[in-house]
Amino acid sequence: MRSSDGHVFVLALPFVVVAVFAAMAWVDRRRGVNAGPGFFARNGWPVGLFLLLAVTLWALFMIVLPQLFMVEMSFRPKLPPAAMGGARDVYTLENYQYFLFGSTTSTASWNATHLNAFWRTILASILVTAGNFAFCYPLAFYMAQVAGAARVRLLLLLLIAPYWLNEILRAFAFRVILGTSGVLNKLLFGAGLIDAPVDFLGMDVGLYAGLSYAYLLLMIFPLYNAIESLDGRLIEAARDLGAPWWRIHKDIVIPFAKPGIGSGCTLVFMLTSGALAAPLVLGGPRSLWFTPIVYDRFYQAFNWPQGSAYAFILLLTCIAFVMAVLKLGRLNLGEITR
Amino acid sequence: MTDAVELDRMTVRFGDFTAVEQASLGIRQGEFFSFLGPSGCGKTTILRTISGFIEPTEGAVRIGGRDMRGIGANKRPTALIFQSLALFPMMSVAENVAYGLRVRGVGQRERMAKAEALLNVVALGDQAGKRVDELSGGQRQRVAIARALAVEPQVLLLDEPLSALDLKLRQHMRNELRAIQRRVGITFIYITHDQGEALTMSDRIAVMNRGRIEQVGDGRTVYEVPETGFVAGFVGETNALPGRVIEVGSGLAVVETAVGRLRGRNPKGLGVGAQAVLFVRPEMLHPGLDEADNLLSAVVEEHAYEGNLTHLACNAGGTRLTVLLGAAESRNPPVEGVPVGIGFAAADAFVLAG
Numbered sequence: 001m002r003s004s005d006g007h008v009f010v011l012a013l014p015f016v017v018v019a020v021f022a023a024m025a026w027v028d029r030r031r032g033v034n035a036g037p038g039f040f041a042r043n044g045w046p047v048g049l050f051l052l053l054a055v056t057l058w059a060l061f062m063i064v065l066p067q068l069f070m071v072e073m074s075f076r077p078k079l080p081p082a083a084m085g086g087a088r089d090v091y092t093l094e095n096y097q098y099f100l101f102g103s104t105t106s107t108a109s110w111n112a113t114h115l116n117a118f119w120r121t122i123l124a125s126i127l128v129t130a131g132n133f134a135f136c137y138p139l140a141f142y143m144a145q146v147a148g149a150a151r152v153r154l155l156l157l158l159l160i161a162p163y164w165l166n167e168i169l170r171a172f173a174f175r176v177i178l179g180t181s182g183v184l185n186k187l188l189f190g191a192g193l194i195d196a197p198v199d200f201l202g203m204d205v206g207l208y209a210g211l212s213y214a215y216l217l218l219m220i221f222p223l224y225n226a227i228e229s230l231d232g233r234l235i236e237a238a239r240d241l242g243a244p245w246w247r248i249h250k251d252i253v254i255p256f257a258k259p260g261i262g263s264g265c266t267l268v269f270m271l272t273s274g275a276l277a278a279p280l281v282l283g284g285p286r287s288l289w290f291t292p293i294v295y296d297r298f299y300q301a302f303n304w305p306q307g308s309a310y311a312f313i314l315l316l317t318c319i320a321f322v323m324a325v326l327k328l329g330r331l332n333l334g335e336i337t338r
Numbered sequence: 339m340t341d342a343v344e345l346d347r348m349t350v351r352f353g354d355f356t357a358v359e360q361a362s363l364g365i366r367q368g369e370f371f372s373f374l375g376p377s378g379c380g381k382t383t384i385l386r387t388i389s390g391f392i393e394p395t396e397g398a399v400r401i402g403g404r405d406m407r408g409i410g411a412n413k414r415p416t417a418l419i420f421q422s423l424a425l426f427p428m429m430s431v432a433e434n435v436a437y438g439l440r441v442r443g444v445g446q447r448e449r450m451a452k453a454e455a456l457l458n459v460v461a462l463g464d465q466a467g468k469r470v471d472e473l474s475g476g477q478r479q480r481v482a483i484a485r486a487l488a489v490e491p492q493v494l495l496l497d498e499p500l501s502a503l504d505l506k507l508r509q510h511m512r513n514e515l516r517a518i519q520r521r522v523g524i525t526f527i528y529i530t531h532d533q534g535e536a537l538t539m540s541d542r543i544a545v546m547n548r549g550r551i552e553q554v555g556d557g558r559t560v561y562e563v564p565e566t567g568f569v570a571g572f573v574g575e576t577n578a579l580p581g582r583v584i585e586v587g588s589g590l591a592v593v594e595t596a597v598g599r600l601r602g603r604n605p606k607g608l609g610v611g612a613q614a615v616l617f618v619r620p621e622m623l624h625p626g627l628d629e630a631d632n633l634l635s636a637v638v639e640e641h642a643y644e645g646n647l648t649h650l651a652c653n654a655g656g657t658r659l660t661v662l663l664g665a666a667e668s669r670n671p672p673v674e675g676v677p678v679g680i681g682f683a684a685a686d687a688f689v690l691a692g
């Protein structure tokens with residue numbers, strides 16, 4: 001298949017899917033399934049039409065099509081503009097091959113730099129997610145079940161206020177704190193605990209701290225929501241039956257909050273593995289995070305097809321990982337989006 | 339024998355608000371004991387203090403003679419059945435029942451066997467594998483009972499466990515609860531604001547009002563010999579005739595009321611001049627009498643025939659009186675609108691502080 005046909009296919013795909021679903025809904029309605037008032041009957045023609053068009057166009061042009069074109073692009077070779085659409089513009093796996101072997105032609109040796117960065121990114125994202133959970137769970141539990149309303153409002157304010165700053169500024173704040181001549185080093189030095197500055201940034205402390213902090217709220221809120229809806233009497237009932245505190249969390253709170261935990265961890269994991277600002281600002285000289293590599297494919301190497309392939313690999317791996325974990329936790333997507 | 343549960347001048351305060359004040363009583367081993375009182379009088383607070391979720395501000399709770407101060411809810415030999423039941427939605431029926439055993443480290447096989455046995459006791463043997471939300475209200479009730487019994491508590495605490503059920507099921511569950519209590523033989527402490535429930539089920543009742551225990555006694559005593567005006571008014575129907583004591587003697591007191599001088603028992607030994615209320619039950623009033631300890635004239639305004647009983651709403655010079663006639667008495671009831679003499683014995687009326 002030539003890539004110009006591919007463009008047509010990609011462009012048509014979402015419309016076909018939408019049309020098929022619309023047809024299915026129409027058939028169901030004809031058969032009398034779900035016999036409530038129709039969408040247009042409920043909203044009126046003008047509003048209904050506007051909603052339908054707005055949502056469809058937004059979803060198609062802002063979300064679906066760009067992604068699909070990225071996927072499509074990842075299967076094409078890097079060509080000078082003149083050669084596009086020419087004889088060499090055919091679908092190929094060379095961008096994926098490059099990720100694995102560091103060359104578009106040979107498979108002799110692994111692409112160690114990129115593969116290492118990739119696995120490090122996944123592993124570090126898992127650790128950051130776990131750390132985030134460990135920090136947020138007690139806090140969310142405290143806010144949802146223990147603290148009074150005034151205390152909760154104060155905590156929420158403290159949690160949210162720093163996020164009024166943008167992500168880059170927050171990342172730089174960590175540099176200011178953790179740099180070799182930063183606040184923390186000065187404090188430790190002043191207290192006589194160290195006699196030479198510690199290179200926290202080189203040790204990636206800054207990177208992990210920044211990454212953990214960046215998506216804290218996305219862990220807190222799903223957890224808080226889930227634990228909030230737990231009837232405090234269940235906790236008391238478990239205690240009354242003799243359960244010590246850790247058992248109450250293991251048997252009652254965590255199983256109950258599982259959907260919230262699932263969505264919080266999914267969000268944090270996906271966003272951490274795809275984070276760009278924190279790794280760029282806080283990554284030490286030796287640390288290689290995967291997203292800057294993807295970024296470089298686009299803007300340093302000007303190799304958009306390869307960049308797309310890299311981004312797509314990261315996305316697919318993360319999705320597969322999240323799905324596997326959800327499956328292990330016997331959660332389905334419907335539950336975590338509640 | 340030591341009491342199963344003993345409250346010793348127990349006071350519970352929330353900030354400035356006193357929810358329970360100076361409660362003292364002993365609940366015997368194997369007794370079915372009820373707390374009866376209007377909403378907000380502190381019943382749940384007492385139960386939560388016994389089970390260990392609240393520490394008394396003053397005084398002590400003793401269970402089996404042992405002071406419970408500092409002993410957490412998870413370490414007390416009590417089991418609480420919550421007003422809302424609080425079954426665990428993330429567990430099956432059997433797992434709910436077995437949970438208390440699980441936290442005690444009882445093995446899977448053993449605890450499941452025990453859960454099954456208990457589910458049989460509450461006639462739910464065939465529902466063990468179901469989820470909690472698949473059960474009916476009455477079935478959930480019984481799961482909660484089985485779950486509490488599984489930990490073999492010395493004392494079972496029940497917080498209005500039947501209030502969410504419809505009338506029919508409630509009556510059925512009353513009998514069921516009583517039967518279960520007889521079978522397992524442990525102390526039940528039961529909370530209700532339904533006096534019928536308290537009277538039919540309990541060995542003894544504590545009547546509460548605004549954080550205070552007004553009277554403790556068996557159902558008959560509480561009903562027939564109320565010690566305070568509140569008890570007389572709250573337990574069962576009554577006619578209250580306020581006035582002033584003008585004469586006392588030989589255990590009786592005469593009260594000057596709006597309908598005349600009336601004589602009744604004076605259990606609290608009120609003195610002459612005291613503000614008092616004379617209480618007399620509707621079934622103790624007899625129309626058509628010419629001679630009695632107390633006699634007053636009233637007009638029947640309304641007549642409600644209920645088969646075995648007849649309710650008469652009477653008016654004695656502006657004071658409303660309710661009269662209840664048994665089937666035999668109501669064969670020839672007084673005619674509406676015609677004055678009739680209503681009499682009652684001094685022994686059937688109580689003069690209590692107003």
Ligand SMILES: Nc1ncnc2c1ncn2[C@@H]1O[C@H](COP(=O)(O)OP(=O)(O)OP(=O)(O)O)[C@@H](O)[C@H]1O
Nearest residue numbers: 352355357375376377378379380381382383384531
């Ligand atoms: N944690 C608390 N903080 C402040 N006040 C409380 C608290 N718990 C209970 N109270 C107050 O104590 C009083 C007694 O409450 P309690 O729950 O014991 O009543 P109750 O007799 O069980 O009523 P009901 O029949 O409605 O359940 C109420 O006025 C209530 O507002």
Ligand SMILES: [Mg+2]
Nearest residue numbers: 381382421497
């Ligand atoms: Mg209550």
